[in-house]
Amino acid sequence: DMSNGGILRIAGSMTAPNVGTWTPGAGTIEYYGAAQTVYSNTYNNLTISGSGTKTISSVTINGNFTNNGTLTAGTGTVTFNGSSAQTIGGSSSTTFYNLTINNSNGVTLGTSESVSGTLTLTSGKVTTGDYKLTLGTGTGTLGTLSPANPSSSSYIAGNFERWFAVATNSDFVIFPVGTATSFKPVGIKFTTAPTAGGKILVTSYISDPQTHNTSNLNDAGYTIDRFSNQVWWQITPTTLTGGTYKIELGAYNIDGVSPSNYKKLRVLKRADSSSLWTLSGTHADASGSNTEPLVTRSGLSGFSQFGIGGNAADGNTLTTSVSPVQLASLTSSITGRNVSL
Numbered sequence: 001d002m003s004n005g006g007i008l009r010i011a012g013s014m015t016a017p018n019v020g021t022w023t024p025g026a027g028t029i030e031y032y033g034a035a036q037t038v039y040s041n042t043y044n045n046l047t048i049s050g051s052g053t054k055t056i057s058s059v060t061i062n063g064n065f066t067n068n069g070t071l072t073a074g075t076g077t078v079t080f081n082g083s084s085a086q087t088i089g090g091s092s093s094t095t096f097y098n099l100t101i102n103n104s105n106g107v108t109l110g111t112s113e114s115v116s117g118t119l120t121l122t123s124g125k126v127t128t129g130d131y132k133l134t135l136g137t138g139t140g141t142l143g144t145l146s147p148a149n150p151s152s153s154s155y156i157a158g159n160f161e162r163w164f165a166v167a168t169n170s171d172f173v174i175f176p177v178g179t180a181t182s183f184k185p186v187g188i189k190f191t192t193a194p195t196a197g198g199k200i201l202v203t204s205y206i207s208d209p210q211t212h213n214t215s216n217l218n219d220a221g222y223t224i225d226r227f228s229n230q231v232w233w234q235i236t237p238t239t240l241t242g243g244t245y246k247i248e249l250g251a252y253n254i255d256g257v258s259p260s261n262y263k264k265l266r267v268l269k270r271a272d273s274s275s276l277w278t279l280s281g282t283h284a285d286a287s288g289s290n291t292e293p294l295v296t297r298s299g300l301s302g303f304s305q306f307g308i309g310g311n312a313a314d315g316n317t318l319t320t321s322v323s324p325v326q327l328a329s330l331t332s333s334i335t336g337r338n339v340s341l
Contacts, residue, residue: 007047013037024062032069040076048090056096066090073097073116080107088113095137101126101154109133109158118144121154121176128158132201136163139197150176152183152252161201164240168193172248175202177233182206184231187248191298195242200303203234209307213276213322217268217309219283224266224309226318227277230254235303246284246298251308253291258315262290265316267297268307277307 005026011033028045031038034052038059045063048054048071058076062083067090077098080086086103088094089110099115101107102122112131119135126133133156136143142163148171155176162173172187184204208229217224231254249267251257257265263285268277281299288294295308310316333340 010036026063028063048092061086064089065094067092067094067111075117077118106157115143116141118146120146121150123154125155125157125178125180127180128156128160132159132161134161134163134199136199139163139165145174145176149174150185152178155183155185159201159203161199161238163197163199164190164194165197166193166195167197172246175200177202177204179204179206182231183250183252184233185248185250185252186233186235187294188235189246190243191246192244193242194240196239198237198239198241200240201236201238205232205234206230207232208320209273209305211270211274211276212320216322217266217277217279219266219279222264222266222283223311223313224268224279225322226256226312226316227268227307227309227320227322228254228256228318229320232305232307234305237303242301244299244301246296247300247306248287248294248296249306249308250288251293251295254308255319256310256317257290257293258310259290261314261316262286262288262293264310264314265293265295266309267295268309269300270305270307272305275305277309 007028007030009030009032024042024044026044028047029043030047031054032050036054038054038056040057040059042060046061047066049068053070055072055074057074060079060081064087071094073095075097077100078096079100081102085105086107087110093111095114095116098117100120101124103124106125108127109131114134116137155178157178157180160175160177169189172189175186178184186202209232231251265286269280270277281297284296284298286293286295310318
């Protein structure tokens with residue numbers, strides 16, 4: 001019983017006959033010996049240290065997890081099930097086999113982490129900060145997201161990365177991303193296969209994308225004279241090249257969306273934060289609802305930054321209008337027969 005806290009350091013092996021049962025209490029169990037197997041049980045704080053390689057099976061962690069050593073994932077499930085905020089960190093990144101997040105108070109990353117098997121988002125946000133959470137470990141091990149379409153009750157607040165093979169997708173591959181206060185998911189569906197597989201990293205922002213267009217955009221006869229300064233996404237590939245894809249952007253709970261014309265919202269694209277919004281690909285009507293529209297576009301290639309546009313005449317006033325160039329002053333002079341303006 002470690003109800004009074006403290007640290008129990010384990011240098012040898014633990015097996016069921018000589019372990020019995022412990023109550024995790026408020027203490028820390030630290031595995032710091034040579035090759036060890038982390039015993040299946042419920043821990044408060046769990047720490048991995050020392051030079052030996054540890055193998056982790058199925059465990060539940062109510063407190064914090066710290067990896068300062070070398071850990072092999074095994075084939076078990078690590079469940080974060082605390083009643084207060086938890087952290088995953090240490091000096092070493094961890095590749096979990098299965099990882100389950102079930103803490104309404106959230107889990108914060110202190111290092112970048114990976115999941116090779118199934119990432120289950122049951123309750124609470126995973127806050128990545130400057131780090132990232134990666135699902136899959138290669139083009140042959142893509143990992144599985146459960147549920148396939150997570151909700152606002154559990155998502156990645158920050159940077160989420162997924163592996164893609166050289167293949168098309170029968171359905172959208174979901175990135176359940178958002179910020180500390182808002183769920184803004186992204187779906188990517190390759191309709192022609194990439195030429196090289198790799199990872200795609202997605203981050204969403206609920207801030208003004210800054211650079212403002214100075215003229216309307218024309219989308220096959222449809223005018224776009226508004227864009228939202230409440231959401232944008234950065235999508236960055238690593239090694240993945242080529243392919244054509246369809247995208248869904250979850251423009252959830254943004255201002256100025258028409259209840260009847262939200263399907264006309266447009267996906268905007270630009271190279272970087274100093275570039276103007278442009279159009280590429282072909283519009284497809286949004287699905288969902290006016291409060292949770294999935295704004296869709298097909299026939300896209302290459303990844304960069306994405307935003308949401310609309311037309312005020314349809315009721316999609318959004319939050320920012322196109323800023324036209326206005327005449328500030330006009331002077332003239334005459335030189336011979338010429339007039340200089």
